[in-house]
Amino acid sequence: MLFRRSQFDRDLEEEMRLHRELRKQEQIERGLSPKEAHYAVQKRFGNDLVLREESRDMWGWNWLEDLVQDIRYGARMLKKNPGFTVVAVLTLALGIGANTAIFSVVNSVLLRPLPFQDPERLVDLRETEVAPGDYPLSGPDYLDWQAQNHTLEAVSLYFWRQIMSASGAGEPEPAGVVPTQANFFDVIGVRPLLGRGFAPGEDAAGKNHVAVLSYGFWQRRFGGNPQAIGKAIELNDEAYTVVGVMPRWFNFPWAPDLWTPLDMSPKNLGQRGDHSWNGVGRMRPGVRLAQARAELLTISKRLEKEYPDSNNNVHAVLIPLQETLVGDFRTPLLILLGAVTLVLLVACANVANLLLARATGRQREVALRASLGASRWRLLRQLLTESVLLALTGAALGTLGAWGCVRLLATAKTVSLPRVHPIGLDGFVLVFTVSVGILAGVLFGLAPALQVSALNLSEQLKTAAQVVLSPTRRGRLLRDALVVGQIAVTLALLVGAGLLLRSFARLRSADLGIHPHNLLTMTISLPDAKYPTLEARRQFFDQLVDRASHTPGVEAAAVSSEIPLEGGSNGYLSVDGETDPNLSNQLVGWNYITPDYFRAFGIPVLEGHAFTAEDLNRTEATASRLHDLYMAAQGSAPKIPPDLELVCVISQTTARTFWRNQDPIGRSFHWDNMRVIVVGVVSDVKEYGVRAKMMPQAYFPFTLVLSYGGYGRLTIKTRVLPTSVLGEIRRHVRGLDSGLAMFRARTMGEVIADHTQDAGVQASLLGAFAALALLLAVVGLYGVMSYLVTQRTREFGIRVALGAQQASVLVLILKQGLKLSLIGVGLGVAAAMGLTHVMSTLLYGVRPTDPPTFIAVATILTVVALAACWIPAWRATKVDPMVALRYE
């Protein structure tokens, strides 16, 4: 039927023709003249064309044919008006393209489920402690959970991402390694691309020198060679055998280069109060999260009773793994999606206004079609089809742009997004784009289409073609309303961007408690194989600090386990002689430092002193004894003799928390059965992050941490540009150990930038969208004002002819423009006041209703709007009254 339509038509025509002729014949036989017979038959039959169409309609294919016809007609119309079409398509491309780009990120990050098997059953395992928040697990607690629970099918333990020096298949390079339990890949639910995962039992000392490679590492170091399985690789100078390679998309956790098996012996897993581990679990099929949480809580409470010293307030926390991986990104991404939707609305308003302007020109054409028998619905459908066609063309163009932008975003190093799924456009995003296109087309096309198809046939056919038909009052109101809406939305977006920008500035310049200038920091990791003893490590770092301090241009050098903004260690302390439970077993931030740390970072010592040489000597002796005791105890808690003492320096918050009205110097607290004496108080430093709450902090001599491994952060305070001494420092390191790699040499400025870049990216994106909206709104306002001027040309001509000054015409137009702008700004401010609360989690140091931002944005927008009105207004003053009066 669809394809043999003309045949169908011809057949039907022939059939009806025969019928008419036979009837005519009959009438002639009855006595009518041929002419009369003809008219009689015509009357009886009715409209031939309509009947044929009705007959065809019966077949139900009509809608498709109509659609094709509408599309072809619409395309022709659009081609006839290239100027309009190009502007509309570009506008829509910008609006829809931005939506596509952001939605593809939202899709990859938030919507798609994790690429593991049955990902909704996976949970992240954490524990609560006395301090608020949740924390890593302790080894013995984890083992008890593993043994005692029934709701989790399996659990797996893993450690943090460590930087090790990888060599043996090329140049040494730093590689990220995550040690895991043997069942890790099975629990997560992922199969290796090549080879195998870890076999049961490989997570024990002596058996765990195997490694599974990530796809990227395999490509880089082994050239993607399938024979890589079985080859050897060296990590921190120890040999490992490659047993498997993971698929390209797998990068859990923290995108490591390699995975190795842990040593799951109790000795390695540490004490019950030592929270250093990460865990992931898979719930049994059919078990709900609430059930698993309840069961683990019961087990935790049991452990709390059994081990009151270490497990007080320590309860299991289960968080769906998806939440852990992408939860932080939800708010900013949704805000961006909201912003980009608003931009699209502004773009649609512009195109709607363009259509309304064209509507008056199309009324003759539409009236003609109506007189030929098109119903209003049919006309409406055709006009809407044209709008949707416009929108889809814009969508296609916008998608191309979005594809490019998303590629950029995905490969940009400065944008931190969860990379669980590759970020890009997929089928779902394309479906989304097409839907948005169709919706947008209907949205901006509806009002103009309704207006055009509201017909007064005779009147419109009568007027001459050149007349610019004056728009109806409703049309004018609609155009004004659209512009006001655009300005309001733009104001809201600009306010949002302004708030984020201010937050970002505040973050960057936040007082961290240190002097961040001229600081260089880098990580040094000593391989256990080469530095097996406490003594060897101590010697290395002592020499390093010594040489670094004596480098020309260096003011101070220190080594520490953490640096400001990148802290993470913490421990418990119990104040001596305190019965108040609030002051015992408190979580305190930990940092191990060499004596010049405070000098290097410019942290003022408020009371007492930093570590003296005597303090250090005593600490060294204590550290050696401790080391021996731990070695002897072989995994169980050693008996600490009462005469072992340590010294520490505390932060102001610690002093205020624990020794509020007393002098803390000389006071002591207990840590892990050892007595620790406070020798100094320093000013607070943001060790955990710019936004993090200030936690009490304690500083210990660096030697103490060397028994765990030879790892430290070297920080240098320079008199000159920090990067200029980098070469010298490298030489010193090479001089002490030629095979050692130094990682992540950064200035403190770069460290701060790393930690605030998310805020920067968010501010930039929202700023870009707000700027786009501003551009579109300005264009829209300019268009409306120009149109207004054209409308009222005759009136202005008359005014000038009657003696009005040019200036008064200008003022007239500007007043009209100002009126629209002010209403828009007013509405925008009201809307923004309500909306900005949504982004309060993203703000720092700025309130959502921050008055300076609102005032600044409102002022700028009003000025810009006035500027947009200026040119049309100025053109109005140039109207020659003679021309205007003749203008019909």
Next chain:
Amino acid sequence: MHQDEIPPGTLYLLILRTLIRGGEMHGYEIANSIQQISEDVLRVEEGSLYPALQRMLIKGWVTAKWGTTAGNRRARYYRLTAPGRKQLEAEVSQFDRVMQAITRVIQTA
């Protein structure tokens, strides 16, 4: 003579009934038949036959075939199918029911 319009919804019924009597007929013949048998009371607006015939073709109540008339002209002839016969029965019984109901309403005082 003033001719009444056919009641809405009964066109199919009339066409089906006409075809079951007449075997194979083309449009003109169907229209004439209805007019004659109803003694000129019922007048089908002749054009409206054709959309109705298309519908009946879609529903499978009739089939159509091109043939030649007595005057050697090409015409499309329609004939009833088995489903068409069934449809006719259904329509007739429905019509009877409705007519009886209307009659009762009118006759009740």
